[in-house]
Every structure is written in structure tokens, then in C-alpha cells.
Amino acid sequence: MIQAMPERIKASPADEGFRLELLSVLPHLRAFARGLSGRPDFADDLVQEAAIKAWTARERYQAGTNMRAWTFAILRNHYLSELRRSRRQTDLDEGVAERMLVMEPDQEGPLHLGDMEVALQKLAPERREAVLLVGASGFSYEEAAEIAGCPIGTMKSRVARARADLARMLEGELDALDIKKRKTG
Amino acid sequence: MSQPNGRGDPGRVPGLPPEVRRDGEPGWAGGLRKLYNSVVEEPLPDSFKDLLKKLDDPGDA
Numbered sequence: 001m002i003q004a005m006p007e008r009i010k011a012s013p014a015d016e017g018f019r020l021e022l023l024s025v026l027p028h029l030r031a032f033a034r035g036l037s038g039r040p041d042f043a044d045d046l047v048q049e050a051a052i053k054a055w056t057a058r059e060r061y062q063a064g065t066n067m068r069a070w071t072f073a074i075l076r077n078h079y080l081s082e083l084r085r086s087r088r089q090t091d092l093d094e095g096v097a098e099r100m101l102v103m104e105p106d107q108e109g110p111l112h113l114g115d116m117e118v119a120l121q122k123l124a125p126e127r128r129e130a131v132l133l134v135g136a137s138g139f140s141y142e143e144a145a146e147i148a149g150c151p152i153g154t155m156k157s158r159v160a161r162a163r164a165d166l167a168r169m170l171e172g173e174l175d176a177l178d179i180k181k182r183k184t185g
Numbered sequence: 186m187s188q189p190n191g192r193g194d195p196g197r198v199p200g201l202p203p204e205v206r207r208d209g210e211p212g213w214a215g216g217l218r219k220l221y222n223s224v225v226e227e228p229l230p231d232s233f234k235d236l237l238k239k240l241d242d243p244g245d246a
Contacts, residue, residue, distance in 0.1 A: 019240050022240065023237070023240060026229060026233070027224070027225045027226070027227070027229070028225055030224055030225070030227070030229075031221045031222070031224035031225045032221075034224050035220070035221060035224075041232075044230060044232055044233070048232070048233065048236045051236055051240075052236070055240065116213065116216045116217060116220050117220060119213075120217070120220075131217065132221070135214060135217050135218070136217050136218055136220070136221035137221065163211075163214070166213055166217070167211055167213065170213040170216070171211060171212075171213065
């Protein structure tokens with residue numbers, strides 16, 4: 001459920017820049033939330049709720065700092081509190097693979113994106129978060145550690161373990177694809 | 186954007202197109218970014234209309 005929208009959102013000139021920045025990060029928040037949860041609808045609810053939280057807390061945001069990191073942290077914390085509330089985390093949705101198969105054929109890499117999505121959802125949650133932040137979203141280890149509220153060494157270790165897990169789950173398939181590609185030209 | 190590493194040899198493992206593989210990284214890492222970017226590039230769904238309307242509305246105009 002999406003929490004009730006504030007009755008009225010007042011815009012000031014100072015708010016306008018914030019608003020534009022917030023709008024610009026929404027697609028990134030969607031990608032992060034989708035990766036974290038594996039559930040498109042739930043992810044979109046999370047993003048909207050996080051956006052409202054960000055807007056409500058906009059006075060705490062320092063203009064010129066990293067809006068993406070700031071909102072990712074808000075979304076991440078909101079996600080965790082939702083998980084604690086609903087315990088949805090343990091319930092891997094069987095529809096994940098099917099949903100990912102709606103990807104346009106020309107968007108598919110040599111690796112089927114559905115396979116990647118399934119593998120991602122099999123990772124331990126803190127490793128999934130880590131590899132999404134560093135490997136997919138492009139945050140530095142420092143930024144990712146700040147978003148996740150952990151020491152940088154912990155973040156590095158989580159990313160390394162996530163990469164090893166993904167490699168173990170996915171590289172067998174890639175090797176097979178490599179061989180096939182070489183044969184076909 | 187990563188730069189080429191100088192001497193003409195991209196140093197890549199053959200088999201995957203360069204757009205999904207940066208120097209020295211496994212192919213699935215490009216797949217992860219592609220998955221992420223495929224969501225970033227989606228238009229915002231209709232369910233965001235209320236949010237966008239609120240954020241677009243000056244409110245106290």
C-alpha cells in the first residue's frame with residue numbers, strides 16, 4: 001500500500017531544484033528497488049513511498065550533494081522496514097523469471113536477463129544490495145557503504161562474495177554460450 | 186566510460202560483444218548492468234501519475 005500523499009506540497013524556488021533532481025532519480029530508484037525486491041509492483045510502491053519521504057525530508061538534503069545516494073539510502077531503509085513488517089523476503093516469487101522474459105528480444109545480451117534476475121534473487125540480501133549498488137548502479141564502495149550504513153571493508157567483502165556467487169551461478173551458462181557463439185561465427 | 190588500454194589489444198576474453206564486457210570483467214557483470222539499465226530506461230508507469238502530479242503541482246500558487 002502506498003501511504004497517503006501529503007495533503008499539499010508547497011513549492012518554493014528552493015524546492016524546484018530539489019523536485020527536478022528527485023524526478024531525475026526516479027528511474028534509478030525503480031531499477032534499484034526492482035533489483036532488491038524482484039517484484040516490479042512492490043518495487044514501484046517502494047519508489048513512490050521513498051520519493052514522498054525524500055520530499056518530506058527535503059530540508060535535510062544539501063543542494064549539490066548526491067541526490068541519487070541520498071534517495072537510495074531512503075529507499076533502502078524503507079525497503080528493510082517493509083521487509084521486517086511483512087517478511088516477504090523469504091517468499092521468492094515464482095513469477096520473477098516469467099516477468100523478466102517480457103524483455104524485448106533485442107535488449108537481451110548473450111546472457112538471458114531472466115537468468116540474471118533469478119540469480120540475483122538467490123543472493124543473500126546484503127550481497128544483492130551490495131552488488132546492485134556497486135556493480136549495477138555504479139556507486140563507489142564509499143558511497144555504497146554509506147547508503148547501506150556499513151563499514152567500507154564490509155561493503156567490499158559483500159560485493160566480492162556477491163560476485164563470486166553470481167559467477168558460480170551464471171558462468172557455466174556463459175561458457176556454453178561462448179562455445180556456441182564461436183561455432184556459429 | 187572506460188578508456189581503451191592503449192596498445193590496441195583490448196585484452197578481452199573472446200566470445201562476448203564489447204558492449205557487455207569491460208576489460209577484465211566477467212560477462213555476467215555486463216548482464217547485471219544491462220538488467221539494471223533496462224529498468225532505468227523504462228518510461229515511468231501510470232501508477233506514478235499521482236506522485237508526479239503532486240510533485241508537479243506548485244500547490245500554493
